[in-house]
Amino acid sequence: GPMAHPIRPESYIAMDNFYTVTVYEKGAEIIRMMKTLLGAKKYRQATDLYFERHDGQAVTCDDFVQCMEDGGNIDLSQFKLWYSQAGTPSVKATSHYDEDRQEYSLTLEQSFPTQPNNQPVLIPVRMALLDSKGNELPLSDSAETEIILGFNGTKQEFIFNNIPEKPVPSLLRRFSAPVNLETDLSDDELRFLMNHDTDGFNRYEAGNVIKKRFMVNYIKAENKPSATPIIQAIEAAMDDTAIDNEFKATLIGIPGQSILEQAIKPTDPLLVYNSRKVVRKEIAEKLKYKFIELYQLNKSFSSSSQFPTPEEIASRSLRNIALSYLHELEDNTANELAIEQYKNAHCMTDRMGALSILCDTDLPEREEFLTDFYNRFKDDKLVMDKWFAIQAYADRDDIFEQLAALTKHPGFDIHNPNRARALYMGFAFNNIKHFHDTSGKGYRLHCDTVLKIDSFNPQIAARFLMPLQSWKSFAEPYKSLIKTNLENIAKHDKLSPNTIEIVEKYLQ
DSSP, X not given: OTTOOOSSOSOOSSGGGGXXXXXXXXXXXXXXXXXXXXXXXXXXXXXXXXXHHXXXXXXXXXXXXXHHHHHHTOOOTTTTHHHHOOSOOEEEEEEEEETTTTEEEEEEEEEXXXXXXXXXXXXXXXXXXXXXXXXBOOOSXXXXXXXXXXXXXXXXXXXXXXXXXXXXXXESGGGOSSOEEEEOOOHHHHHHHHHHOSOHHHHHHHHHXXXXXXHHHHHHOSSOOOOHHHHHHXXXXXXXXXXXXXXXXXXXXXXXXXXXXXXXXXXXXXXXXXXXXXXXXXXXXXXXXXXXXXXXXXXXXXXXXXXXXXXXHHHHHHHHHHHHHHHTTOSHHHHHHHHHHHHTOOSHHHHHHHHHHHTTSOOHHHXXXXXXXXXXXXXXXXXXXXHXXXXXXXXXXXXXXXXHHHHTSTTOOTTSHHHHIIIIIHHHHHOHHHHTOTTSHHHHHHXXXXXXXXXXXXXXHHHTTGXXXXXXXXXXXXXXXXXXXXXXXXXXXXXXXXXXHHHHHHHO
């Protein structure tokens, strides 16, 4: 996007704009890649050396990397490109198996679609090959079944000998590098990985790829296909007794709005949103009684303990996901369960899960429970942020009137960054249907808010522009509507350097 920058940016107009997810989250992934390349033992030696050399000093990225090189006895000169180049690498993996020679070849290609002038980076690709029963095959004379490929070229081929049958590759295990991976695996092979891979991340990711492929094709299709492939994958996860509830909760969802928006250009956010709603409703219709059973099975895990176990936390998550699917049916099933859940709730997760369902409705319990929640937690600032946010998410025809009323609520203060973020960013990021209303009303509300906040908190105002950064990839009328609003902000007198920098980059 327009704010793409290296982990170590060369310059910024406003230093406050430097603190981004690229610096913090991608920066952390870069360090984790170094640990992957060195191995746990050498990485520990390298970090010990780092503290021995630099404890108490102001140091640079180069100082840290030098300690990794010296302590791990490795050359990371090419790896340093991760610090100086913007963009996310795309890795394409293709493979071939020669049955006669019992030889398996894996070809990897890397590119930077948004930064075509970037040089190849060093990418650690943790991998294994699985046989038809899901067993990991030996990949070397030492009988190692999992290795790390140092992929550092534009295109490289890796050959594995003595492979007795055509394997299914398990690539990028444990998310060994922050890249976008594209493979030539069929849906059958992905389903195999989803059911048999010994790496948890790749089991999860294989299911994601299957569902993403289906959703992208579904959104583009004029004659919408049945959601049977997704339904089968979700049903298999629900029936799998070998996985715990925490993992199961991740497997029964479908790709999110932002993931699908990135995969479809030009982006029609309402088409994506409505397509997800239709597919979720079909899933709920076909698996209604399984979701009810899943919900009921996990009710017994509700605990009044101040310190719930991981199993209890996972069970609550799973129960609320089941409730959200049942909510798509637009009958009274979810409403009745939500009312009961709120009344009997022992924890915040259960209260919020029930309230999120009821906020979409006009049931008398909606106002009753919102008032009850406010009276219970009005002195807890973080919980009150959740209270405002959950109402901003609501799918209601009167949402703009509701938002206006909430700004006049005694608990709301636009000068409180967290409270303003909860309401306005909650609306912009999570209320897709109304934020992207084709009248432009959602964009106008958001940009008016940016201008208002810019007059007293430029740092927050600049960050509030984030929901609009991908406007150039949008279809009409969204693209023109957002551009007009950004241009109106740019024309405003006395705009802060923080907001000027972001708006100008968006409009370039």
